[in-house]
Amino acid sequence: MNDLAKKDLKYIWHPCSQMKDYEELNPIVIDHGEGVYLYDTDGKRYVDVISSWWCNLLGHCNPHISSEIKKQADKLEHVIFANFTHHQAIKLCERLSKILPEGLCKFNFTDNGSSAIEAAMKVSFQYHEQTGNPQKIKFMALTEAYHGETIGALSVGDCDLYTKLYKPILMDVIKIEGPDCYRCPYGKNRENCNCECAEKAVKAFKEHGNETAALLVEPLLQGSAGMKIYPPLYLKKLRELCDEYNVHLIADEIATGYGRTGKMFAFEHAGVSPDIMCLSKGLTGGYMPMAIFATTQKIYDAFYDDYGTGKAFMHSHTYSGNPLACSCANAVLDLMEDGKILKRAQENAIYFNNLINKKFASHPNVGEIRHIGLINAIELVKDKNTKEPFDSKLRTGYQIYKKALQEGVILRPLGDVIYFNPPLIIEREDMDFVTDIAFECLKEVLS
């Protein structure tokens, strides 16, 4: 272990980690990044095929984004965002209002995804309180959802790994059994179903619609659940239910926004708009921690009144609207606005999926290969016919992760789901490389 790694272990408590694991797999000290590559202090190269927790969108140290943030750093690094504003935030919101699903035109800034979720929940609750529905104090979310780690965000989440232990201190949230297309209880498949599973949502709305402020949803892709993918029709059905029961539909596009699903925003696949949309990760290209919730004029108007009425949204974060982060977000839009990067990513998505199917599909432990945009996920199972998972104690995904790291590929599976979620600018030769490495590692671990 090198000196920096030793010092790291002396001082640092890493996120989402059992620190004891680091005894065997020492922290990898990254020195610099370029495009889809990260280089450690020994010069070893890693392909960042998970976009550093799904946030790096256009490559590490992207020349345009780096140049814009440097310029901004010499001009204005931060300013209080109450009563003050700046060019970068105004420009960003004007641009977002033109590309977001119809109706989303007012923007509130936070500094991470979980905080955006919390702010969206508070705004929804307060809206109903101020529009004659004070009984709407509950939230609905889907089973296996992930919306972040703060207490409110964790409450609307449902991944046991993160949530279970904390249940005694979480809010009481109405969980709707969400779509499970690989193990569909209706015996259907993604391509030809009528989203029969939405009947669970219908039932929940009948029982709780009147007391519910908002339903939160990760559109089309439940990322942390293991990149579970479901059809757009399901979102349309949720939209109808929300309209019927005056419940806000909150789209968590923190992971799906910015082209990850093949369109700029996942909701575009469904052709409907949410009432509130949360964005982060790709928003700044993975450069700076920033999040936004976007909402409608209707919601905004319910807060607009004389100060004495107490209707203002009294929510703030010190770094709201940080100019450096906004400059990155504008630089991302500079690069994406003409649609060329997205178009190329869509073409490459077909190539990547064909490649992965060819390589993995016939392996006896590959239960399902699912894909949307450039995201491809491979669910490993003990038994392909019964879809029985591996014993989680074996940590099969983790063994594959360790092997792939040795070979210079960062996979970091979700349980036993190996997935690829690369920056949109990945080249085909890197797709070839990571597919080969992942398959060799999988074969080795499962032999």
Ligand code: PLP
């Ligand atoms: N929502 C989704 C769908 C996410 O994937 C994440 C993070 O992975 C979050 C919310 C939380 O964002 P953050 O980690 O910035 O708090």
